[in-house]
Amino acid sequence: MDTDTTQLACPHCLSINRVPDARLGDDPKCGxxxxxLFTGMPxxxxxxxxxxxxxxxxxxxxxxxxxAWCGPCRSFAPVFAAACQRLxxxxxxxxxxxxxxxxxxxxxxxxxxxxLIAWQGSRDGGHEVARTSGAMPLPAFMQWxxxxxxxx
Ligand SMILES: [Zn+2]
Numbered sequence: 172m173d174t175d176t177t178q179l180a181c182p183h184c185l186s187i188n189r190v191p192d193a194r195l196g197d198d199p200k201c202g203x204x205x206x207x208l209f210t211g212m213p214x215x216x217x218x219x220x221x222x223x224x225x226x227x228x229x230x231x232x233x234x235x236x237x238x239a240w241c242g243p244c245r246s247f248a249p250v251f252a253a254a255c256q257r258l259x260x261x262x263x264x265x266x267x268x269x270x271x272x273x274x275x276x277x278x279x280x281x282x283x284x285x286x287l288i289a290w291q292g293s294r295d296g297g298h299e300v301a302r303t304s305g306a307m308p309l310p311a312f313m314q315w316x317x318x319x320x321x322x323x
Contacts, residue, residue: 178294179230180223181206182214187227195260209259213251216265217272224265225290225297231320232297233258234288236267236276241284247306254312262316287312289319 176189181201188208190199199208216224216234225232235251237244255264269276269284279288282304289300301319317323 177229178227179208180220180228181208182210182220182224185220185223187223199260209263211256211259213255213264213266215271216267216275218275221275224263225292228263228292228297229294230263230292231261231300232263232265232290232292233316234265234267234279234290236269236279236281236284236286236288238269238284240270243306244285247285250306250309250312253309254316257313258316287315289316291320 176191177195179188179190179199180186181188181204183206184201184204186201186203188199188202190208200206201208213235214220214224233254235247237248239245251264251266258264267275267279267281269281279286284304285306286302286304288302291298291300303315307315314323
């Protein structure tokens with residue numbers, strides 16, 4: 172197994188790219204469509220891109236399951252975006268709109284909003300690492316991420 176590259180799905184065309192770890196921080200571009208592999212903003216997780224982003228990318232992914240009618244979800248959105256800006260490209264941040272994607276929400280057994288899921292993608296699939304419910308301030312969220320992945 173090649174440990175010097177990371178396999179990442181392009182959020183634009185969903186092609187699988189293999190990025191040298193040393194180049195991860197250099198705004199890597201998709202080899203097929205030329206778009207950036209990271210955008211600095213959370214992506215919408217959909218039935219169309221979930222497999223590529225969660226099961227074919229060797230990357231930790233933080234999932235924010237939310238709904239437009241959920242006040243705490245809306246107030247948490249800027250915290251989630253700020254964490255994304257700090258932690259890309261080591262982590263990817265995706266938002267799961269539970270009303271637009273009810274099947275995904277059901278697969279993740281989302282029962283309260285917002286629900287935050289720490290996911291670890293790997294070359295042969297992926298798995299959930301941790302989850303929590305409820306909005307939190309940025310420092311607490313950063314700490315939760317670090318603790319979830321054993322980095323704290
Ligand atoms: Zn692409």
